[in-house]
Every structure is written in structure tokens, then in C-alpha cells.
Amino acid sequence: MKIRVLVSLKPGVLDPQGRAVHHALEGLGFKGVEDVRIGRTVELDVADGTSDEALDEMCRKLLANTVIENYRIEKVG
Amino acid sequence: MSFRAAVITFPGSNCDRDMAVAIEQVSSSAPLRVWHGDADLPERLDFIALPGGFSYGDYLRSGAMAANSPVMRSVKAAADRGVPVLGVCNGFQVLTEAGLLPGALMRNASQHFICRTVPLRVENAQSLFTSGYEAGETINIPVAHHDGNYFADDETLDRIEGEGGVAFRYAENCNGSRRDIAGVLNAAGNVLGMMPHPERAIEPAHGNTDGRKLFEAAIKALA
Numbered sequence: 001m002k003i004r005v006l007v008s009l010k011p012g013v014l015d016p017q018g019r020a021v022h023h024a025l026e027g028l029g030f031k032g033v034e035d036v037r038i039g040r041t042v043e044l045d046v047a048d049g050t051s052d053e054a055l056d057e058m059c060r061k062l063l064a065n066t067v068i069e070n071y072r073i074e075k076v077g
Numbered sequence: 078m079s080f081r082a083a084v085i086t087f088p089g090s091n092c093d094r095d096m097a098v099a100i101e102q103v104s105s106s107a108p109l110r111v112w113h114g115d116a117d118l119p120e121r122l123d124f125i126a127l128p129g130g131f132s133y134g135d136y137l138r139s140g141a142m143a144a145n146s147p148v149m150r151s152v153k154a155a156a157d158r159g160v161p162v163l164g165v166c167n168g169f170q171v172l173t174e175a176g177l178l179p180g181a182l183m184r185n186a187s188q189h190f191i192c193r194t195v196p197l198r199v200e201n202a203q204s205l206f207t208s209g210y211e212a213g214e215t216i217n218i219p220v221a222h223h224d225g226n227y228f229a230d231d232e233t234l235d236r237i238e239g240e241g242g243v244a245f246r247y248a249e250n251c252n253g254s255r256r257d258i259a260g261v262l263n264a265a266g267n268v269l270g271m272m273p274h275p276e277r278a279i280e281p282a283h284g285n286t287d288g289r290k291l292f293e294a295a296i297k298a299l300a
Contacts, residue, residue, distance in 0.1 A: 014228075017184060065141065068183060
């Protein structure tokens, strides 16, 4: 079972990398970019039948730091 | 009485020797060296130090992998029993990732690695680590980090401040840390995490000796 975990910074948490990329996009001449936030994608291949609870626990215990990050779990096949 | 300290080494730690040398110079006892894969710590420890470096190459997040290494379960248990635990730089990141200290350390606001000596204001001079300083005193301690930007939400910051949990603040905020926080104590006061490196300010050859009092205080607290 293929799982994709999307980890993103919580709203309100300053993202210096996103800000630098935002400036770089403006420097390239792209107009109308309101905001840039950088996150992380983790792709997992887990045994069929792995429970949602186990996936959630993986995210809470390691894949995301819930002090600063949110996560979303997607089943991709 | 000898001071029985342990310095933990993770793969990628690179300030473990500096930390061990500093502890030995100040305490006259060589600390025990513990490898991250050891499930058990030596018994009857007086002090545990988590050194700086780039444990596990900063994979995933700084300190995230080390926080889940076998030895950290024993470090948590020792901290719960009241054993003093000092985490410096990557050691601070490991302590936050392990949940032993509140908050998180993010990429510096400037995006740059910072390596220089910075002035710190001592906020809490009552802890076992800081009792050698005067509250409000300014000390100079080197920093060398890329991910030292301290973050916690307002509610957590208010709680930390209310508990006297801010040990040190940057007199000049060098990395974007919220409320200028450079070092944090847990509620019980026996766990300190700080980005600046007190072990690099021990002897005159280092340029200044402002870090020495931190180790002296911890040794005195034991006696």
C-alpha cells in the first residue's frame, strides 16, 4: 500500500525558506505570487492492512513535529 | 567526591569531545562516553550532556532521529528522576524533539549558518545550571548553528516565562528566536537546552571563560 504524507508548516509559523523562495520567484519576474510555504512529502510503502491509527502514530511520533507542523495522510494505491 | 558525568555521542555529533574536555577541566573528572545505541546509561550519573553536531546528518529535522535513538529512553528516565541534563546546540534540538523541552528549533530567519560569539542575558540565575551568574548579567558565548530559531506558540511561551523557564535570552537576536530565547529550562529545572556553546568558553585560550560558571554551578549543586 502506497502512502503519501504531506508535512506542512502550521499557519502562523514563520517560514524563512518559503520567504527566500518567494523573493527568488519575484526576482525571476513572476508577478502575483502572494505567498510561498515549503513543506515535505514522505512516501511510504506499507503492508496492506496497516491501520489508519498506525499511520497517524508514525506521523505524530516521527514524520512531523506537531509543535510546528501539520500533516495529511493520503492513500495513493 | 568525583563528578560522574556522561556525554552522549550520536552518529554525526561533533562537539562531544569539546564537551567532555570542558567537563573534565572544570570537574577534574573525565566524563563517561556513551554511544547512542546503548540502551542503558551508566548508573548513578550526576550529569548528562547531549553535545552539538549534526546527528544523523540532520535528516528529517535537526535532532529528530537522535531523539528516537535507544539511549534517549534512558535519558528521559534519568531526567524524570531529576538527573541534570544539558543539551547544547544539536543537543537542544534533540531535547525538544524528544519532548523533554517545549518548543522547536527552526531554520535561522536569515537562512544563514551563524558562527560567532553573541551576548546573552541571564534571565534565570536560580537554576542548578545558572546559579553562578547574576540575573540580568550579560555573558558572551559562541554560537554555531543553522537551525537555532526557537519557536513555540504564545500560550507555551507564556507558560515557560511564568515558570522561569527562560534561562538565557539573546541580547542581540541573531536567528529569529521568538522572544529572543536562547536557552530553556524544563518545569522541574533539571533539563537545560541552549543553542550557544558554553563548552567553547572555558579557558582563556578560548577568548573568554563565561561558559565555565555553568559547569561550576552544576558541580556545586551536586555537592
